[in-house]
Amino acid sequence: MEAFAVEGLPEIRAGDDLATLIDEHVDFEAGDVLCLASTVVSKAEGRKADLADFPASSRAEAIAERLESVTGETKDPRFAQAVLAESEELVIEAPFLLAVTRFGHVTVNAGIDRSNVPGAELLLLPEDPTASAERLSEALGVPVVVTDTSGRPFRYGQRGVAIGWAGLPAARDWRGESDRDGRELDVTVQAVVDELAAAANLVAGEGGGGTPAVVIRGWEFGDHAGSDELFRADEDDLVRDALREWEFER
Structure with missing residues (x-):
């Protein structure tokens, strides 16, 4: 797998045709995935x-x-x-x-x-990052992941995560498949859009690099079931439920 930044993109402004600008700076190949920082999507959408x-x-x-x-x-x-x-x-x-x-x-x-x-x-x-990804994916002919940088519970530091995606499932569902010892997997669902976003963030960097678009080349989803569930439903989110009852005390 290869990940490389799209070089030469200008400062994005409200109303810019983001798909056309990106297409002018990269020759996409079959199987490519475009990971795009939410900042430029927001700027193009006047946010x-x-x-x-x-x-x-x-x-x-x-x-x-x-x-x-x-x-x-x-x-x-x-x-x-x-x-x-x-x-x-x-x-x-x-x-x-x-x-x-x-x-x-x-x-x-x-x-x-x-x-x-x-x-x-x-x-x-963006108001609806998945809708944004769908428009860009249709225009460019490749899957698109809209990314953001986010902190993590229980760990220091930030990493790239997906907040919208189109053209590929959010996750690879390994449930029902077997491990090397023949044991059936019953809980493993791999959030591939988050993993692609994190890989892209390594290349795009932070701060003033000016490279918000990254192409992932040579990655394959494989012969697995897919899932579009990424954001945990409120009724299943035990951590969120516990935080509602917690109050900060200095």
Whole structure:
């Protein structure tokens, strides 16, 4: 398998034809998968915003005040309002905001970015990353994974994850297959779109590299059942359920 960044893409602006720009910079081959940072998808879809776009509600004021009290840092209630606006639920309100986005991804600050956003203060995630991936996949003729950088419970550091995908299943389902000793696998479902996103992130990097598009070449899904379940359903999420009952104490 090979992973390489698409070089030479310009700064993406609202209304840009992202598929055409990418197609001008890479010759796709059969079996390629395009992993694309959500930042450029958001920019093309006009998802830049300013804090002034989010007048603070009383709840946002209270959240910001609580965060200031536990972190000792000044917090802008308008940012808290932006997170609320982009969220279906806040699972944690202190010492940070852990949000469930409207498309099911659980992440800090609803995935709102404040870096690499020329001409604006905030960059919101795409409204529907899978719909974005579907449009790009249809235009380019290859599977597309929309990625974001996310932290992980129980571990330090961040890694790339998939927040939208099209043209391939989200997971390889190994259940019913056998291991080397002939034992039947009964729980293994491999989240391949997350693994491809993490591999792409190694090549794309972070910060100011300017290489948000990565092509995965030579990877094969194989002869396995597929699944599109990636975001754990609320009723099955024991960790999320436990966090709702937890309150931060300094």
